[in-house]
Amino acid sequence: MPRIRASLMAPLSAIALLAAACGTSSADAAGDSNANCTPAESPIVTVTAYSNVYDTYGKLISTFQSDWKEQHNDQQVQFSTSFGGSTTQAQNVVSGFPADIAALSLTPDVDLIKDAGLITHDYTQDPEGSFVASSAVVFDVRPGNPLNIQNWGDLAKPGVEILTPDPASSGGARWNIVAAYGAAMRGEVPGYAANDPADAERLLTDIFKNVTVMDKSANDSIKNFQAGNGDVAITYEYAVLAAQAQGLPDEMVIPPSTVAIQTPTVVIDKNAQAHCVQDVAAAFVDFLHTDAAKEIFTDVGYERSTDLKAAQSGEKGTFEPIDDLFTTDDLGGWDQLDKTVFGPEGAFTKALAAAQG
Amino acid sequence: MSTQTLERPAVPSPANPGTGPRRSVVLRETLARWGLRGTAILYLGLLIALPTIAVITKGFSDGLQSLKDALQAPGAREAILLTLALAGTCAIVNVIFGSLIAYVLVRYEFPGRSLLSTVVDIPFAIPTLVTGVMLRALYGPNSPIGGFLEAHGIHVIFAQLGILLALLFVTLPLVVRTVQPVLLELDEAEEEAARVLGATRWYTFRRVVLPKLRAGIAGGGLLAFARAIGEFGAVVIVSGNIIGKTLTAPVLIFQLASQFQPNEAAAVATVLFAISFVLVLITERLIGGRRAAG
Amino acid sequence: MSAVTEPRTPRLSANARRRLTHGGFIALAVAYVGILVIAPLVGIAWAALSAGLSTIWETLRQPDVLHAFYLTGVITVITVIVTSVFGVIVALVIARDRFLGRALMSAFVDLPLAVSPVIVGLMAVVLFGLGGWFEPWFSAHGIQILFALPSMVLVTIFICIPFVIREVVPVLKEVGVTEEEAARTLGASSLQTFFRVTLKNIRWGLLYGIALTTARSIGEIGAVLIVSGSITGQTETSTLYILRAFDQNQDQQGYIVAITLALVSIALLIAIEVFKNRQERLRRP
Numbered sequence: 001m002p003r004i005r006a007s008l009m010a011p012l013s014a015i016a017l018l019a020a021a022c023g024t025s026s027a028d029a030a031g032d033s034n035a036n037c038t039p040a041e042s043p044i045v046t047v048t049a050y051s052n053v054y055d056t057y058g059k060l061i062s063t064f065q066s067d068w069k070e071q072h073n074d075q076q077v078q079f080s081t082s083f084g085g086s087t088t089q090a091q092n093v094v095s096g097f098p099a100d101i102a103a104l105s106l107t108p109d110v111d112l113i114k115d116a117g118l119i120t121h122d123y124t125q126d127p128e129g130s131f132v133a134s135s136a137v138v139f140d141v142r143p144g145n146p147l148n149i150q151n152w153g154d155l156a157k158p159g160v161e162i163l164t165p166d167p168a169s170s171g172g173a174r175w176n177i178v179a180a181y182g183a184a185m186r187g188e189v190p191g192y193a194a195n196d197p198a199d200a201e202r203l204l205t206d207i208f209k210n211v212t213v214m215d216k217s218a219n220d221s222i223k224n225f226q227a228g229n230g231d232v233a234i235t236y237e238y239a240v241l242a243a244q245a246q247g248l249p250d251e252m253v254i255p256p257s258t259v260a261i262q263t264p265t266v267v268i269d270k271n272a273q274a275h276c277v278q279d280v281a282a283a284f285v286d287f288l289h290t291d292a293a294k295e296i297f298t299d300v301g302y303e304r305s306t307d308l309k310a311a312q313s314g315e316k317g318t319f320e321p322i323d324d325l326f327t328t329d330d331l332g333g334w335d336q337l338d339k340t341v342f343g344p345e346g347a348f349t350k351a352l353a354a355a356q357g
Numbered sequence: 358m359s360t361q362t363l364e365r366p367a368v369p370s371p372a373n374p375g376t377g378p379r380r381s382v383v384l385r386e387t388l389a390r391w392g393l394r395g396t397a398i399l400y401l402g403l404l405i406a407l408p409t410i411a412v413i414t415k416g417f418s419d420g421l422q423s424l425k426d427a428l429q430a431p432g433a434r435e436a437i438l439l440t441l442a443l444a445g446t447c448a449i450v451n452v453i454f455g456s457l458i459a460y461v462l463v464r465y466e467f468p469g470r471s472l473l474s475t476v477v478d479i480p481f482a483i484p485t486l487v488t489g490v491m492l493r494a495l496y497g498p499n500s501p502i503g504g505f506l507e508a509h510g511i512h513v514i515f516a517q518l519g520i521l522l523a524l525l526f527v528t529l530p531l532v533v534r535t536v537q538p539v540l541l542e543l544d545e546a547e548e549e550a551a552r553v554l555g556a557t558r559w560y561t562f563r564r565v566v567l568p569k570l571r572a573g574i575a576g577g578g579l580l581a582f583a584r585a586i587g588e589f590g591a592v593v594i595v596s597g598n599i600i601g602k603t604l605t606a607p608v609l610i611f612q613l614a615s616q617f618q619p620n621e622a623a624a625v626a627t628v629l630f631a632i633s634f635v636l637v638l639i640t641e642r643l644i645g646g647r648r649a650a651g
Numbered sequence: 652m653s654a655v656t657e658p659r660t661p662r663l664s665a666n667a668r669r670r671l672t673h674g675g676f677i678a679l680a681v682a683y684v685g686i687l688v689i690a691p692l693v694g695i696a697w698a699a700l701s702a703g704l705s706t707i708w709e710t711l712r713q714p715d716v717l718h719a720f721y722l723t724g725v726i727t728v729i730t731v732i733v734t735s736v737f738g739v740i741v742a743l744v745i746a747r748d749r750f751l752g753r754a755l756m757s758a759f760v761d762l763p764l765a766v767s768p769v770i771v772g773l774m775a776v777v778l779f780g781l782g783g784w785f786e787p788w789f790s791a792h793g794i795q796i797l798f799a800l801p802s803m804v805l806v807t808i809f810i811c812i813p814f815v816i817r818e819v820v821p822v823l824k825e826v827g828v829t830e831e832e833a834a835r836t837l838g839a840s841s842l843q844t845f846f847r848v849t850l851k852n853i854r855w856g857l858l859y860g861i862a863l864t865t866a867r868s869i870g871e872i873g874a875v876l877i878v879s880g881s882i883t884g885q886t887e888t889s890t891l892y893i894l895r896a897f898d899q900n901q902d903q904q905g906y907i908v909a910i911t912l913a914l915v916s917i918a919l920l921i922a923i924e925v926f927k928n929r930q931e932r933l934r935r936p
Binding site for chain 2: 695737745750756775873894905912923
């Protein structure tokens with residue numbers, strides 16, 4: 001009966017299409033994490049990273065790939081990467097982004113993933129506490145430093161236009177805020193009393209009154225600055241060094257007191273197991289702590305040593321020495337900072353409201 | 358020309374004598390009709406109605422208060438106002454030049470006329486991101502033209518002028534192809550008759566031509582406006598995202614959505630979406646289902 | 652109404668004046684289109700070609716770039732198939748069927764045209780993201796929608812739904828049902844009627860709609876940017892590649908891939924013009 005067949009064909013094909021789509025999806029899906037998995041011939045490892053380390057990780061990945069090929073019978077390991085604001089990348093992973101490794105800007109973002117149950121080991125016990133490199137918060141200024149910006153207090157001067165990213169999405173943004181807060185609290189900023197949270201908050205208010213745009217990632221922020229916006233960008237030291245290496249006119253000013261940016265890279269256990277790449281992922285993260293990798297970090301990435309003393313001294317001339325390089329531990333750790341700076345009554349929260357009000 | 362429904366049952370003929378009482382033939386036709394209708398409803402319902410309702414619900418999930426709060430988020434009000442202002446400027450400029458181009462295409466014969474017509478359609482085909490990239494290549498600081506303009510204080514990239522150029526580019530064919538059919542339909546004979554009866558050219562234009570043109574021009578302008586408020590791809594490359602100066606609503610929604618603040622994003626999105634949807638509906642009313650000729 | 656008499660001056664000057672005005676209009680129109688549309692095309696051609704032919708060749712051979720082209724192709728093909736098949740069905744219903752809610756259906760078809768692509772991405776996040784309406788079901792079954800191909804295809808389909816429908820409906824309305832009824836009286840089945848008569852009548856409109864869908868699908872950026880996660884080599888389309896290239900100081904590669912897309916689009920444009928002309932010729936004999 002051709003007529004009935006014809007009329008049913010349309011809805012049936014609709015259902016068939018839907019089923020086919022679902023079928024293909026499950027084939028690509030993460031798979032049952034409880035099943036015994038057979039590693040693929042050419043495993044694919046997905047890395048989610050923060051925004052401005054694409055050069056560094058590009059080099060690290062290709063070095064690791066050739067090493068692995070030599071040591072594992074010519075096996076080709078593939079890497080898929082995604083770069084963006086650190087917090088956004090972490091939130092994506094929690095929302096289902098299938099990353100096997102998280103190379104993030106700060107540990108609280110790693111905690112986002114851990115709290116979602118995707119990281120099952122205590123990553124703080126990883127080698128070097130999971131930190132693979134260290135940098136510092138610096139100022140990126142125009143050639144000749146026309147506004148003579150030397151310290152955090154200079155950012156508070158009226159009329160200075162500042163670029164710093166949005167802490168809701170960018171890890172670098174939070175490092176910048178912690179650096180200003182910490183410097184004030186340690187009494188290294190003239191005009192702001194030491195150990196005085198109210199004064200630290202005042203510094204943040206004055207700075208954020210001058211912030212003209214908060215981009216969604218550190219990379220966006222410095223690119224915006226390089227495009228001609230603003231007088232100064234607060235950013236990672238290595239981002240400025242990388243720009244200079246490319247011949248851009250960025251000039252760097254290191255404030256006397258600043259925070260050591262310690263960036264963690266961690267295997268996301270649940271995803272790595274589900275994709276059957278936990279061996280390769282673990283091997284890659286281990287590789288990041290080797291001397292060879294550290295050389296790449298310094299060469300391509302210009303990242304200071306994870307050893308704080310060496311980092312502060314400038315490592316025999318590779319970097320400029322910093323008068324006072326402190327860590328988040330010196331300020332009580334991220335847990336403390338999440339409350340005192342970023343919490344509902346935190347210094348930054350109140351400062352931003354005051355600056356925009 | 359009338360549109361007939363599928364209700365008319367097939368007429369039994371020698372080749373198809375009918376396989377039973379009329380009822381079964383009607384039944385099969387009804388089944389066919391509902392089969393098609395059902396598919397259409399399912400397709401549109403699942404793919405369009407459902408997601409739209411989801412976003413609007415999300416935008417109002419905490420009631421109207423959340424909508425107000427979201428619109429008070431830093432940059433939201435500025436972004437919406439900037440978007441409306443830029444889109445409005447774009448619509449006005451393109452209505453003027455687009456109507457001119459449509460007029461030139463319809464009324465004049467000249468060498469290169471069909472080439473001009475094809476070039477007008479280019480923005481329909483080019484990806485919006487590529488539009489932004491092209492503008493950046495032409496007016497960016499590294500290009501001769503861009504360098505020249507910058508030296509004279511004219512900023513295109515990362516400034517409002519760049520956004521305006523991008524919007525003008527993508528909406529040009531919308532205006533031209535909306536005004537063209539209206540111009541085509543205008544009967545020159547009416548104009549001639551008015552002139553023969555003694556009307557001045559200006560009077561003819563005002564009383565005979567303009568009323569008919571108005572609907573087409575208004576429709577084109579509204580379409581351009583609606584399209585411009587939603588433009589993302591071209592803007593994101595040229596704009597620089599400076600709150601109050603170059604951050605537009607679609608880019609703001611994108612930032613909020615990618616920061617997983619769906620409520621705030623949905624609220625701004627709902628406002629934008631309501632404006633556009635109303636505009637598109639009005640435009641449909643004004644110009645109906647006319648299609649432009651080549 | 653005032654009576655006007657043409658002044659008895661030599662016709663040449665009145666004509667010459669008119670021709671000057673007309674010439675002026677044409678020149679103005681051409682200048683506007685030249686500055687607005689042609690100049691940027693020239694700009695990108697210059698930027699891409701100044702990279703040198705070897706860089707161009709190298710870039711187009713990169714695995715990331717090839718995969719991006721491939722992904723764009725896959726998404727486009729699926730989108731074209733779905734929106735054509737179901738688009739024709741919906742067009743038949745809108746043009747031929749008379750039922751309550753037909754106007755509403757027509758409005759829904761137009762809806763994607765009014766929605767900014769970022770809002771479409773947001774829709775996908777609301778439906779399939781953490782805490783979304785459908786997320787629990789898909790998570791439980793291990794199906795990846797966001798940050799994977801399915802969400803990218805879905806948002807592109809949403810955006811492209813109107814094109815085929817809006818081109819086919821007017822054709823169906825104009826052509827009418829007389830040919831189909833004639834076929835039916837001669838004994839053809841519904842399916843035969845559809846393929847031999849209806850489809851033949853709508854073919855140019857359908858092809859025009861398909862060309863528009865293809866162009867739009869290739870160029871999609873806003874929605875896929877939100878739902879894809881931009882995983883290089885996995886969920887990065889051609890447009891996403893371009894965006895990332897500019898983000899990561901690879902401007903030249905960005906220009907090269909962009910001009911490739913532009914050339915493909917212009918080729919499509921020529922196809923669009925051909926189909927449009929054929930369609931117009933059929934509609935206005």
